[in-house]
Amino acid sequence: IFNSRLSYSKGAMVLHMLRKKLGDVDFYQGVQDYLADPDLSYDYAKTEDFIPIMESASGEDLTEFFDDWLFNQGYPTYNLEWEAISTSQLRIVLSQTQSHPSVSFFEAAVPIRLIGTGGETEDVSLDHSTNAQQFFVDISFEVADILFDPEFDLVSKDNQVSLGIETVVAQAELKIFPNPVSMVLNILKPDDMTINSVRLYSISGQLIKETEFSEHVSMDALPSGIYILQMETDEGLINKSVIKH
Structure with missing residues (x-):
């Protein structure tokens, strides 16, 4: 149990990560509550005793955090x-x-x-x-x-x-038009390129639609603005900015 790498070095890093996750106020309040707990003072304490006190201080469920970073293995x-x-x-x-x-x-x-x-x-x-x-x-x-x-x-x-330079060549070879677009956006790809799926995102990152590849993407029902057309290809992800009138 007294393994320097696992018990001390990793334990110290997990505590540091917990402080970053909870913030200083909740973390140090939890530590103070842990040290002042009458059931634990001047006695042995385990991680299982520490977790509910930190959850109470922060109001967060820490099950996933401790399962991932402490109880299970690896990184x-x-x-x-x-x-x-x-x-x-x-x-x-x-x-x-x-x-x-x-x-x-x-x-x-x-x-x-x-x-x-x-x-x-x-x-x-x-x-x-x-x-x-x-x-x-x-x-x-x-x-x-x-x-x-x-x-x-x-x-x-x-x-x-x-x-993402590995997709630069593919990005240059794939064309979309017209851009700006009002009704239908056309996709022109090289014959040797495989497009597995097409996703359309708002400029804020919200997924608008996801479909299998088609050479024509309907845009007429969308409000005016800037969108990101993302195509998943065998060469990687290709993104194109689209302006909708």
Whole structure:
């Protein structure tokens, strides 16, 4: 039980992650309640004693958190792919693999830092709850790079961040027209490209519709605005901005 790597180092990181999850006020209130509990003072205490006290202090159900990060084994390895879909917004796709089958998915608020071409920085937290989850992040400067977990707040390893350049060629070869569009949007793809599905998102990231591939996408029932047409291909995800009159 007194294993430095598992009992102390990981335990300390899980406590740090719990503080980040709950916030300082609720976390330290829970710790004070834990230390002052008359049933635990001057006696042995276990994690099972600690959890309900922290839940009471925060008002949150922490079952998933402790199951993922403490009681079960392993850690996540994250892969973050990003691209600027306009001068004011990024699209981020965040995925993870697990080092041990005891955890199917590690839910967490994932911290990233946006780095601008002029040295600007902005910290963003991604509420990661499903694999290959897509986020749309508003930006006020041109982003040159993204740092993953810049303050080392997560138990994770071998994380990767990449600009979505692997789809650049496919993106250039696939055409949509007319754009702006009023009624029907046409998709023209190379003969050797396979499109598995087509999704249409609002500029805020809300999924509007999802269909199998068709060369024609009906837009007439949608209000005017900017939309993101996402196509899942064998070469990766391809996104096109669409202006609806």
